[in-house]
Amino acid sequence: MSCGSSMYFPSQYTCFDDNFLCPILNGNIYIACGDTCYSTTQYSCSNTTLEVFPQSGPETTEACGSVQFYPSQYVCLDGDFLCPFMDGNATLRCGAACYAPSQYSCSNGELSPINPPPPSLPPCVTVDQPSQVCIPDGGCNILTCCPGLISIADKCRNPCDVVPTACSTTQFANQTAR
Structure with a gap:
């Protein structure tokens, strides 16, 4: 599928406003808030600004631009852009999206899957359809x-x-x- 000019797997990303991709990590769909993506279990969004939920434990938040974040869950890129960790690895920025370099490549701000999935085949073919x-x-x-x-x-x-x-x-x- 495409989101703007980037190609993506719908099982791994959600497209917002036809130009902004947010990842799906461990079944958790990240939501767009301003120019970042967030987990609704860790943050809320108010007027395009992330607000962190208090966490029990010793970890403290850090600033990335005007947003507070937990450094064990996100990496701050370019001083104001958050990307989540995926499978223990920091994701990278590509335009307005974050991506795993093991799954995607980035060229001129556009994502492309490294190994596109084969076209899905219908479970069975109906009358007068090619077999x-x-x-x-x-x-x-x-x-x-x-x-x-x-x-x-x-x-x-x-x-x-x-x-x-x-x-x-x-x-x-x-x-x-x-």
Whole structure:
């Protein structure tokens, strides 16, 4: 998917205002606040300014521009931009997004996945849809027709539409109901 001119995996990022990416870390969806992303379990946002929730323990907050943050959870970049730690590693800044260099590359402020996922295939193919998908430089995949359909030539078809005289309505209904 794209967010502005950056490409991203929707399972790893959320796009805000079609130009600002925030990560999804351990199932926790980070939310945009001004020009940073935050976890709702650690911060709140008031008029585009992050406000840190008090934490029990010895860690103290530090300033990154006008925002207070916990240095064990975020890294301050360029003096006013926060990026979260991901799997124990600091993420890097790319334009208005933070990214893991093991998953993305940054060029001229635009993110690109290092290994884009293969196109997702439908679980089954419906009537008159192609029963094979060819991916450039990836070969062709034969797809499974949905129950009650058969693959004829390169499309999934209802056998009763192909040879209506060979199908009685009851017989075909009994076969597809199984």
